[in-house]
Amino acid sequence: MVQTISGSDAVLKVIESWGVDHIYGYPGGSYDSGMNALYNQKDKIKFIQVRHEEAGALAASADAKHSGKIGVCFGSAGPGAIHLLNGLYDAKIDRVPVLAMVAQVPSTNMNIDFFQAMNEEPAFNDVAIFNRTVMTAKSLPKVIDEAIQQAYEKRGVAVVTIPKDFGWAQIPDTYVSNANTQIEPYAIEPDPVKIDQAVKMIQAAKGPVVYFGLGAKHARKQLMKVSEKFKMPLISSVLAKGVLDEDYPAYMGSTGRVAPKPGVEAAMAADLILWVGNDVPFASMLFNPKAKVIQIDIESTKLGKRHHDDIAILADAKEALKALYKAGKERANTPLYDACLANKKNWTDWQDSFKDSTESPVRPEPIFDVLNKEASDKAVFAVDVGNTNINFERLINIKHTQKWTTSGKYATMGWSLPAAISAKVLYPDRDVYSLSGDGAFAMLSEEILTQYKYKLHIVNIVFSNETLGFIEAEQTDDSHQPLSGVDLPATDWAKVAEGMGAKGFTVRTKAEFQAAIEAAKDTDLPVVIDVKLTHKMPFTTQHMTLDPAYQDQKQIDAFVKKYDAQALRPLRDFLKEAKAAQTAKKQAAKDVKAGKSGK
Numbered sequence: 001m002v003q004t005i006s007g008s009d010a011v012l013k014v015i016e017s018w019g020v021d022h023i024y025g026y027p028g029g030s031y032d033s034g035m036n037a038l039y040n041q042k043d044k045i046k047f048i049q050v051r052h053e054e055a056g057a058l059a060a061s062a063d064a065k066h067s068g069k070i071g072v073c074f075g076s077a078g079p080g081a082i083h084l085l086n087g088l089y090d091a092k093i094d095r096v097p098v099l100a101m102v103a104q105v106p107s108t109n110m111n112i113d114f115f116q117a118m119n120e121e122p123a124f125n126d127v128a129i130f131n132r133t134v135m136t137a138k139s140l141p142k143v144i145d146e147a148i149q150q151a152y153e154k155r156g157v158a159v160v161t162i163p164k165d166f167g168w169a170q171i172p173d174t175y176v177s178n179a180n181t182q183i184e185p186y187a188i189e190p191d192p193v194k195i196d197q198a199v200k201m202i203q204a205a206k207g208p209v210v211y212f213g214l215g216a217k218h219a220r221k222q223l224m225k226v227s228e229k230f231k232m233p234l235i236s237s238v239l240a241k242g243v244l245d246e247d248y249p250a251y252m253g254s255t256g257r258v259a260p261k262p263g264v265e266a267a268m269a270a271d272l273i274l275w276v277g278n279d280v281p282f283a284s285m286l287f288n289p290k291a292k293v294i295q296i297d298i299e300s301t302k303l304g305k306r307h308h309d310d311i312a313i314l315a316d317a318k319e320a321l322k323a324l325y326k327a328g329k330e331r332a333n334t335p336l337y338d339a340c341l342a343n344k345k346n347w348t349d350w351q352d353s354f355k356d357s358t359e360s361p362v363r364p365e366p367i368f369d370v371l372n373k374e375a376s377d378k379a380v381f382a383v384d385v386g387n388t389n390i391n392f393e394r395l396i397n398i399k400h401t402q403k404w405t406t407s408g409k410y411a412t413m414g415w416s417l418p419a420a421i422s423a424k425v426l427y428p429d430r431d432v433y434s435l436s437g438d439g440a441f442a443m444l445s446e447e448i449l450t451q452y453k454y455k456l457h458i459v460n461i462v463f464s465n466e467t468l469g470f471i472e473a474e475q476t477d478d479s480h481q482p483l484s485g486v487d488l489p490a491t492d493w494a495k496v497a498e499g500m501g502a503k504g505f506t507v508r509t510k511a512e513f514q515a516a517i518e519a520a521k522d523t524d525l526p527v528v529i530d531v532k533l534t535h536k537m538p539f540t541t542q543h544m545t546l547d548p549a550y551q552d553q554k555q556i557d558a559f560v561k562k563y564d565a566q567a568l569r570p571l572r573d574f575l576k577e578a579k580a581a582q583t584a585k586k587q588a589a590k591d592v593k594a595g596k597s598g599k
């Protein structure tokens with residue numbers, strides 16, 4: 001006799017065969033059989049009960065971002081399913097594999113206006129790369145297997161809708177999963193002719209730079225070697241922060257609104273961009289429009305997508321960088337390279353000058369100074385959307401051994417708590433920090449309950465300044481309108497957290513923050529540190545007004561005063577100095593050759 005198994009147990013067996021050991025969700029009547037299977041297989045797959053399905057989907061997306069492996073979540077029929085959507089869009093838009101199981105009313109009650117029934121497929125059509133309602137109980141394991149393969153292959157969201165009765169039905173326990181058939185695709189090697197052309201273009205450029213994204217995350221050493229050999233400063237996408245150590249001298253950080261000044265200025269001064277594994281939507285606005293572009297990408301649809309290419313190389317980033325390094329000759333320092341290094345030092349010194357500021361409410365620099373010292377080399381940061389992105393991008397001295405995630409191109413607020421849960425579930429031995437503004441924290445703050453329920457020792461830092469700061473700055477600097485709808489009521493987040501079982505602290509100074517971080521070491525509970533943050537907005541790199549060659553002195557004075565930026569100098573100053581130093585060096589060398597060294 002053929003052994004049988006319930007449809008939902010068969011589903012979990014397939015999911016487990018792909019190496020998944022936990023699933024996020026919230027029970028509902030239509031998902032009873034799924035809960036029954038999770039109970040039956042609790043030794044193999046852990047159920048993480050989030051308190052809102054959106055958080056489950058975000059945590060699943062964060063699992064995929066952290067580990068590269070598929071994240072799995074579920075929602076019950078109707079509202080439970082629809083609540084998943086926001087988290088699933090994060091996975092879709094940041095292109096990571098997620099499986100969402102969506103419960104449906106029993107097949108006999110579908111399409112007849114039943115309680116909590118809705119036509120779920122159309123609702124998930126846009127978000128999913130694979131979106132199917134299972135038609136028979138027997139096909140359940142095969143459809144789940146297919147969904148997982150599709151999610152990996154197409155780097156997106158697979159949605160499987162499961163009518164309630166199919167999950168309970170007994171089916172033959174004979175299905176064999178496809179998980180063991182999967183192999184890593186071969187890295188595509190670059191065309192040597194294109195590599196030769198690219199090397200010539202790089203050698204001829206006056207100020208070439210590298211602009212890399214997450215497509216180059218496996219090519220850390222090659223990025224540094226190419227930069228050193230051809231004297232190219234490195235600029236990254238926001239999300240590729242952490243591929244290189246922050247203190248690597250030629251790494252200028254990212255470019256764009258959240259970026260530090262050296263990255264923004266280097267991008268505008270470059271005359272050639274070596275664009276590697278990067279798909280940033282604003283990218284065409286962030287660079288010198290006259291710069292030449294050599295682009296390397298593993299997907300042909302990315303070539304020329306964000307910027308006109310002079311040379312397009314279809315290849316794996318690591319292979320292409322290796323080939324460039326091998327094919328080219330070492331270059332002498334360019335003035336732009338020297339100027340960028342000096343500019344970075346000027347910016348870092350300026351940021352550091354606020355590290356011990358005693359202003360209260362506190363500035364972000366003292367808080368991040370403590371974090372930089374306290375976070376271990378293995379720390380994981382879950383970073384929410386808003387000014388927290390800006391402060392994290394500029395002030396965390398990331399190490400490549402640490403990890404961090406945010407909601408990137410989708411940029412949903414509410415990211416940090418579910419992402420921190422994902423980090424602690426995946427890496428229980430690593431120190432995990434969630435960082436959010438008071439707006440973003442409020443959006444999914446109920447997830448402190450999840451942290452408490454599973455005894456996840458996460459340090460949640462809330463930057464409270466009673467405003468949607470990122471939007472406030474936009475209304476002030478971009479649209480020049482009166483502030484409208486951005487103010488938030490003062491809230492005692494430490495008290496809220498205590499009510500949910502966490503340990504709460506309120507801090508207004510660096511010393512208080514340091515003390516809270518010390519106290520956090522003495523508890524296994526989740527911790528919430530409500531940092532009462534200054535209302536001063538971060539230095540704007542988007543509307544930077546520092547250079548008298550381009551701006552009116554009065555404007556510059558007002559800008560410098562607003563951001564306490566007296567010590568900051570424009571990149572052009574360093575370029576002039578670098579050019580003068582190189583001319584003097586050349587002249588000295590000529591003099592020595594001509595026997596006029598004066599010695």
Ligand SMILES: CC(=O)OP(=O)(O)O
Pocket residue numbers: 385386387388413436437438439440467468469470471472
């Ligand atoms: C979205 C937003 O403006 O958030 P914050 O207040 O953290 O900047």
